[in-house]
Amino acid sequence: MRLAIALILLVATLFVISLVVGVAAVPPGQALSALLSDDGTPVAVVMRDIRLPRAILAALIGAALGMSGAAMQGYLRNPLAEPGLIGVSGAAALGAVLSIQLGLNLLFPLALPLASLAMAVLAVLLILLLAGPRGSSITLILAGIAISALTGALTSLVLNLSPNPFAAADIVFWMMGSLADRSFLHVALAAPFILIGGLLMLSLARGLDALTLGEDAAAAMGINLRGLRLRLVLGVAAAVGAATAVAGAIGFVGLVVPHLLRRAVGARPSALLWASALGGAAMVLAADIAVRLILPDRDLKLGVLMALVGAPLFLHLIFRTRKEMS
Amino acid sequence: MWGCVRPSKLKTGLAALLICGAAAAGARAESASARPPAPMPPARVVSINLCTDQLALMLAAPGQLVSVSKLSHDPDSSSMAEAAQAYPTNGSGAEEAYLLAPDLVLAGTFTAPATVDMLRTLGIRVEQFAPANALADVPARLRQMGAALGREAEAEAMIRAFESDLAVLSRTPARRPRAALYYVNSYTVGDRTLAGDILRAGGFANVAAEAGLSRGGTLALEQLILLDPEVIIEGRDYPGQSRAEDVLHHPALRALTGARVAGTLTDRDWICGTPKVLSAVRKMRDLRLSLEAGE
Numbered sequence: 001m002r003l004a005i006a007l008i009l010l011v012a013t014l015f016v017i018s019l020v021v022g023v024a025a026v027p028p029g030q031a032l033s034a035l036l037s038d039d040g041t042p043v044a045v046v047m048r049d050i051r052l053p054r055a056i057l058a059a060l061i062g063a064a065l066g067m068s069g070a071a072m073q074g075y076l077r078n079p080l081a082e083p084g085l086i087g088v089s090g091a092a093a094l095g096a097v098l099s100i101q102l103g104l105n106l107l108f109p110l111a112l113p114l115a116s117l118a119m120a121v122l123a124v125l126l127i128l129l130l131a132g133p134r135g136s137s138i139t140l141i142l143a144g145i146a147i148s149a150l151t152g153a154l155t156s157l158v159l160n161l162s163p164n165p166f167a168a169a170d171i172v173f174w175m176m177g178s179l180a181d182r183s184f185l186h187v188a189l190a191a192p193f194i195l196i197g198g199l200l201m202l203s204l205a206r207g208l209d210a211l212t213l214g215e216d217a218a219a220a221m222g223i224n225l226r227g228l229r230l231r232l233v234l235g236v237a238a239a240v241g242a243a244t245a246v247a248g249a250i251g252f253v254g255l256v257v258p259h260l261l262r263r264a265v266g267a268r269p270s271a272l273l274w275a276s277a278l279g280g281a282a283m284v285l286a287a288d289i290a291v292r293l294i295l296p297d298r299d300l301k302l303g304v305l306m307a308l309v310g311a312p313l314f315l316h317l318i319f320r321t322r323k324e325m326s
Numbered sequence: 327m328w329g330c331v332r333p334s335k336l337k338t339g340l341a342a343l344l345i346c347g348a349a350a351a352g353a354r355a356e357s358a359s360a361r362p363p364a365p366m367p368p369a370r371v372v373s374i375n376l377c378t379d380q381l382a383l384m385l386a387a388p389g390q391l392v393s394v395s396k397l398s399h400d401p402d403s404s405s406m407a408e409a410a411q412a413y414p415t416n417g418s419g420a421e422e423a424y425l426l427a428p429d430l431v432l433a434g435t436f437t438a439p440a441t442v443d444m445l446r447t448l449g450i451r452v453e454q455f456a457p458a459n460a461l462a463d464v465p466a467r468l469r470q471m472g473a474a475l476g477r478e479a480e481a482e483a484m485i486r487a488f489e490s491d492l493a494v495l496s497r498t499p500a501r502r503p504r505a506a507l508y509y510v511n512s513y514t515v516g517d518r519t520l521a522g523d524i525l526r527a528g529g530f531a532n533v534a535a536e537a538g539l540s541r542g543g544t545l546a547l548e549q550l551i552l553l554d555p556e557v558i559i560e561g562r563d564y565p566g567q568s569r570a571e572d573v574l575h576h577p578a579l580r581a582l583t584g585a586r587v588a589g590t591l592t593d594r595d596w597i598c599g600t601p602k603v604l605s606a607v608r609k610m611r612d613l614r615l616s617l618e619a620g621e
Contacts, residue, residue, distance in 0.1 A: 167566060
């Protein structure tokens with residue numbers, strides 16, 4: 001309970017900081033009061049139409065990625081399972097790029113998150129198929145490398161084939177992720193899918209706890225493993241797909257956050273789900289504040305920052321896994 | 327015909343080509359510095375740069391221009407795509423240009439140095455044109471092209487027409503509305519660019535100057551909104567979609583009550599310093615007049 005309050009306070013604080021930090025310097029008091037006035041003055045427009053959707057998206061996307069990481073790790077009982085590393089985010093980005101380049105999102109806007117979701121479902125299914133129910137580290141990581149490489153290459157190919165001269169430069173965005181200049185249109189596209197995905201993953205709580213005792217024990221406790229797997233696939237795909245469709249592939253959130261919080265929740269997968277959602281929200285909000293403070297006018301990509309934090313941790317985890325195996 | 331064909335062209339295929347070509351180029355460099363009286367105008371001219379394409383299309387004698395660059399046929403990039411259709415295109419590479427057996431190649435100062443060096447080594451005269459950063463550069467480029475093609479009289483006539491038209495179009499208005507040029511990837515341009523000069527000639531004041539940008543640079547959406555320009559003039563979209571263009575559709579651009587998104591300045595309007603920029607100046611002036619009428 002104390003952890004929940006602490007995390008909620010952290011997210012709330014970072015949310016407010018995210019609102020008052022920006023390329024343009026606006027006094028914090030004036031900025032926050034402008035949030036409440038719909039008068040079309042420049043400060044009000046900046047606050048309501050640019051910074052508010054950005055902060056909301058950062059929190060939503062962080063929550064989606066953090067919880068997806070916790071859910072996949074709980075199901076596979078492997079701390080290396082992370083949507084970005086195992087190619088789910090990359091596949092979602094490919095889906096988004098395809099729907100944009102084929103013009104599907106012009107026909108109906110929901111095509112963007114739906115295409116991401118579809119590709120993410122494929123990637124999650126492929127991972128589960130390749131890694132097996134116990135999710136051994138080697139097969140998991142090898143499958144992840146293969147899927148990441150393939151989807152990354154296809155994303156680059158699609159963008160290079162585009163008639164638009166700026167599409168090729170978008171490769172960086174889709175691979176690294178950014179929240180610059182997002183609007184409430186993007187919030188409206190992503191939020192419903194992230195909420196549905198989040199609810200599906202929260203419904204896994206009891207099953208994931210039971211799975212820590214092994215599959216047979218879980219089945220004996222009345223857990224429907226097939227149903228559990230289906231909800232996991234759809235939940236992760238919806239959350240990661242929607243997050244990636246509007247912000248690009250942001251890696252390592254689902255790896256770092258559960259790792260940091262696992263001990264605080266007593267290693268219970270059910271508690272790790274909501275804790276990682278809050279922790280992920282805080283992490284992406286913090287990263288998005290940092291990119292605006294470090295290089296205000298250059299749109300530093302979120303993925304760059306996350307990789308700087310996440311990659312060393314990933315190496316550390318691999319090292320530890322290797323020690324456990326020997 | 328023999329008189330116009332340079333001897334180095336006959337050496338095609340000879341093993342000594344490179345050496346002789348270099349020697350010929352060296353000899354020509356000397357003679358160029360000595361300024362010989364009235365050289366023969368070039369008979370086969372190949373242009374490998376979008377802007378030299380357009381200047382050559384305007385000034386070349388019939389049959390003088392042999393080939394234009396590929397971009398010239400693209401209506402999104404070239405303001406003379408229709409006129410260019412009559413000419414075969416080249417991919418701007420040294421190999422292609424050389425095989426067209428030109429006696430003059432027109433290139434930009436930003437054309438790949440390897441291409442230009444290769445052509446010069448092969449003994450072909452290459453004339454390079456700097457990009458225009460202001461409307462005042464247009465007469466200079468016309469004069470340079472006129473001299474390169476041996477069409478000085480035509481160039482001077484075109485310069486006179488350009489200058490008198492520009493003087494009429496760019497009369498200083500009573501009040502300059504504050505405007506911003508906003509392109510893909512949050513790019514904007516300041517006064518010391520051709521696009522900025524077109525905006526100024528059209529009677530606007532560029533807010534990029536207030537943000538400290540005199541050339542080009544990124545202006546974050548937040549900064550643009552806080553500058554609160556009266557008009558936001560957008561760079562027009564290219565076909566297909568890209569995430570980089572999303573910023574032009576951001577709802578915040580339409581949410582300002584004091585500003586309006588009006589008018590576009592497409593890339594082809596300001597990439598090249600040719601007399602065609604007058605139509606962009608006219609477009610900006612008409613936009614300003616319509617805004618004043620609406621007030």
